[in-house]
Each structure stands twice: as C-alpha cells, then as structure tokens.
Amino acid sequence: MANQVEREIFESYVRRNGGRVTPERLRLFDEIFSQHGHIDADRLYRAIRQDRKISRATVYRNLELLVDCGLVRRQRLGQRRYLYEHVHPGQAHDHLVCRVCDRVVEFMSPAISALQREIARAHGFDPAEHTLKISGICVGCASETEVAATGPSHRRSALRSTLS
Amino acid sequence: MANQVEREIFESYVRRNGGRVTPERLRLFDEIFSQHGHIDADRLYRAIRQDRKISRATVYRNLELLVDCGLVRRQRLGQRRYLYEHVHPGQAHDHLVCRVCDRVVEFMSPAISALQREIARAHGFDPAEHTLKISGICVGCASETEVAATGPSHRRSALRSTLS
DNA sequence: CTGAATGCAAAGCGTTTGCATATTT
C-alpha cells in the first residue's frame, strides 16, 4: 500500500497522545491521501459518505488532527472555505489562484523558501508554516475577458450603478 | 490634510462609477487611513460609532469599495476575520504572524516580490495581489513557552485525552 | 426629482461545540 510511512506516522501520533485508531480516521486519511490536489471539507465528507457513514463533525475534528501531526496542510486559498492537501515531504510549494475561475496552480520556488527562512530568523521568529498565494487572472480567463474587462474587480461592485 | 492624494483617488473612483460621496464613505476612509497597522471590520465599526451613526453593512460595503479601488488591502491573517490596512504605494510588504499571541509583524522583501512577479509571468498569470504569511512563534512567546512546549499545536488538540 | 446609499434585521456559510450514544482498548 502507498502512504505506508505517513499512515504509521498518523497512527503512532494518535496513540502516543492517548487517542484511538478508528475506521473514520483511517477512511479520512485514505481519502485525503488519494486526492492529488486541494480539497475542501465538504467534498471530503461527501466522498467518504459514498461508502461509509460519517458526520461533518468527525471530518472536521480529524482534519484538525491530521494538520496537527503535520501530514496535512490547511490553507485559505479561496474566499470562504479552507482547502486541505496532504503534505509531500521536501516538496514545499505555493499557489497561484485565478480570481475568475478559481483554478489553483502550484509552483515551487526554493529561492523564495530560503528567503522566507532568512526573514523569519532575522525577526526572531520560529517559522512553523507559511502561505504564499498570488491571485490574478490566468491565461484562459484573460483571453475570455479581454473585451468585457472594464470593471476593476472580479466580482460585483459595491457601487449600485455598476450593477446595471 | 494628509492623504490628500488617496482621498482624491477615492472620490474620483466613486464618481467615475456613478457613485456618490457620502459622509459615511469619507468617515470610513479617514478612519482606515488614520490607523497604522491592521484593523478588522468590527473595530472600524466601533471606532466610527463613537462620533457618528453607521451600520456594519455600510462598513463592509464601503470596505469593499476601498479594496476595489486599490487603496486598501484585505487579508486573512488570523483564523476568522479579515484584516484591512491602507496601502502604501511602492511599499509592498508581507507578514509574520505569531500563532501564540497573534501579533503581526510586517517585513519587506523586494527580492521575494521580484520572484513572485517572475513566477506569475512564467505561468501566464496576470498577478493582481498576493498574500505571504509566515506563521510561527515570536521571540517573546518562545521564551515564555519554552518549558511548557510539549504539544505540537498552538491550540487544543482534537484528541480528547490531551485536554486533561 | 431620481436613483444610489444607508440601516436594520435576517439570512448565509463554513466551522465548531455540547451532549447522548457508540466504540475502541
């Protein structure tokens, strides 16, 4: 089975802290490790629901557990929801998010990572995690919008007149 | 008066889009431009409330306006609320956030900014804004917590046993 | 005078929590 190492990390983390290895925990682990990109709590919930009874509360509680033991990263890439992704050790990456279509593109920049560490150290911070999100307009949306692009924002303006 | 330039940008942006310059809008503008660091919507609301009647809805609607015209930056630095800050042109900066005391420290890194632009371009993105948040433990909290630091997380674990 | 902005209260939305019940060890 894949993810054997991570799975053992998870189980030992749970037991070491007096927790129990439940089927719900393992199922959530499998689900999030079978996903390639980012996924939100609700989609995890519905995916698991297809073959097993689980509640949203359990999904949230155990996502927290996975985040705490360092196997999962939780970030706000969109406006509202958190997005989760399993961590690939040694593959720190960041995100480009299209404000039109919400597509998320990953990129890696060792140079930026190094600068971040340096900055944290210079300020006496012990860095634990980071989020670097660049939002803008992706190629696809740029070409589709090029004519219509008059307004300054990607969403409805607060000014009434521009609603017309 | 300070912020004359920004104020004219604001007023002309509003009028250009068929909007109206209301006392509430000007008051919010003044409040956010009188603040030095980051502030959330509720604190702006209460600050303005001290000398003028205003509703939360108006605060939120007009914050959106200020964000749209590029004078204000809105970011999720904490867990729940958005934090707002007025933009200092040409002074792009990012944030270190302490996960214990929530203190926010700003830093500037032209090198990181340049790399970000390069990366966006390489991926065909037209970058509009970015968020770089490094969360960790600040010097002060590190020294206070050095003995107690056993758990992996800054907050209560999802494991029941660790609550004791 | 016209239509945009405000205030109020309610709705929305994702996330968290209290408590009774089920399950792991």
Next chain:
DNA sequence: AAATATGCAAACGCTTTGCATTCAG
C-alpha cells in the same frame, strides 16, 4: 469497564443581502 470518538443538531462568528427609508447630486 473506562474513557475516547462519533453523530446530531444547535450554536457560532463573521460577512452578505433584501428591503424600506434616507439622502446626494
């Protein structure tokens, strides 16, 4: 048997929205 985890539903916290009223131009 003891204590943790789950499910349910309600609570939460912040933000957004519908609608009647007020106000800027």
